[in-house]
Amino acid sequence: xxxxxxxxxxxxxxxxxxxxxxxxxxxxxxxxxxxxxxxxxxxxxxxxxxxxxxxxxxxxxxxxxxxxxxxxxxxxxxxxxxxxxxxxxxxxxxxxxxxxxxxxxxxxxxxxxxxxxxxxxxxxxxxxxxxxxxxxxxxxxxxxxxxxxxxxxxxxxxxxxxxxxxxxxxxxxxxxxxxxxxxxxxxxxxxxxxxxxxxxxxxxxxxxxxxxxxxxxxxxxxxxxxxxxxxxxxxxxxxxxxxxxxxxxxxxxxxx
Numbered sequence: 001x002x003x004x005x006x007x008x009x010x011x012x013x014x015x016x017x018x019x020x021x022x023x024x025x026x027x028x029x030x031x032x033x034x035x036x037x038x039x040x041x042x043x044x045x046x047x048x049x050x051x052x053x054x055x056x057x058x059x060x061x062x063x064x065x066x067x068x069x070x071x072x073x074x075x076x077x078x079x080x081x082x083x084x085x086x087x088x089x090x091x092x093x094x095x096x097x098x099x100x101x102x103x104x105x106x107x108x109x110x111x112x113x114x115x116x117x118x119x120x121x122x123x124x125x126x127x128x129x130x131x132x133x134x135x136x137x138x139x140x141x142x143x144x145x146x147x148x149x150x151x152x153x154x155x156x157x158x159x160x161x162x163x164x165x166x167x168x169x170x171x172x173x174x175x176x177x178x179x180x181x182x183x184x185x186x187x188x189x190x191x192x193x194x195x196x197x198x199x200x201x202x203x204x205x206x207x208x209x210x211x212x213x214x215x216x217x218x219x220x221x222x223x224x225x226x227x228x229x230x231x232x233x234x235x236x237x238x239x240x241x242x243x244x245x246x247x248x249x250x251x252x253x254x255x256x
Contacts, residue, residue: 005115005154009122012156021112023105023150027095029135029142036105038112041151051133051143056189058132059088063249064124065110065152067117073110078103080249081129088185089131093142097131101148105129109150116154126155158225159207166207168223171197175214176222176244183244194224213244227251 007017018041025036051057061081066074082103086096106127110117117125129150133143159166174197177183182190194209201209210228213219220228221239227248229238236254241247 007116007118007154009118009154012118012123012154013160014126014155014158015153017116017153019113019116019152019154021109022152023109023148025097025101025105025148027146027148029095029144029146031095033095033097033101033148035101036148038108044147044149046132046134047136049136049138051135051137052188054137055133055140056187057092057094057143058130058188059085059092059094059186060131060188061085061127061129061186063106063127063129064155065117065127066124067120069120071120073114073117075106075110077249077253078106080252081106084186084247084249085129085131088187091182091185092133092187094131094133094146097148102129105148105150109152113152116152118154123154123156125152127152167205168208168210169201169204169206170210170212170220171201172212172217173197174209174211176211176224178214179242179244181244184241184246186246198224221245229254 020041021038022041023036023038025034027033046053061084063075063078063081068074079099082099085102089096110125110127113125127150132147134147135143135145137143176194177190197209209224211221211224213221219239222228222245227238227245229236238251239245
């Protein structure tokens with residue numbers, strides 16, 4: 001069972017609660033990744049000319065650690081997160097983090113913060129791996145150095161109602177991604193443009209936005225915070241992955 005952290009597990013929301021430790025590793029462009037280490041959670045120094053700040057050269061992942069009924073700590077398909085992280089790095093011209101390093105880092109930071117994992121059925125420990133181009137660069141080119149960091153936080157449901165139904169609204173004005181772009185990876189630059197449409201939707205009483213394709217404006221592609229599924233004739237249907245939709249791990253698991 002979790003140690004005393006003064007957290008009210010029954011009141012958890014999807015928000016940031018500082019934990020004790022994070023994982024940090026460094027890499028120079030063209031060189032192998034150095035083995036990182038666990039260090040106290042805190043601020044990181046970054047150059048104002050960093051590639052991530054000026055050109056958005058960064059990606060992230062999202063996954064969770066749960067506590068089972070028996071009290072064990074479990075992860076769900078972390079190898080798939082590692083591979084998606086690698087694809088995202090390659091798409092943005094960054095050195096991919098080896099799968100073994102990624103999974104070892106996840107396991108280390110989860111173990112170091114295990115007392116923040118909620119009891120079974122009362123939340124999860126959200127795991128946020130990030131990869132940034134932290135070296136200074138003035139021209140539009142890959143940064144000279146990179147930082148791989150993982151931090152965690154205990155969370156409740158992403159939507160306030162948990163697994164209850166939510167209302168969505170189709171956007172006919174904004175699009176999440178276009179063919180040939182970066183919609184198929186978790187690039188940090190994909191998310192800020194969706195904040196205003198999402199905010200407007202919530203003002204109208206909707207929980208999220210459904211985005212249509214950017215070419216014909218006819219086909220459903222994705223929800224702002226998730227892949228899209230529907231049930232028709234007792235079968236699951238979901239849009240085909242064509243590079244504009246994030247290949248969700250939950251999506252892949254449902255299909256399999």
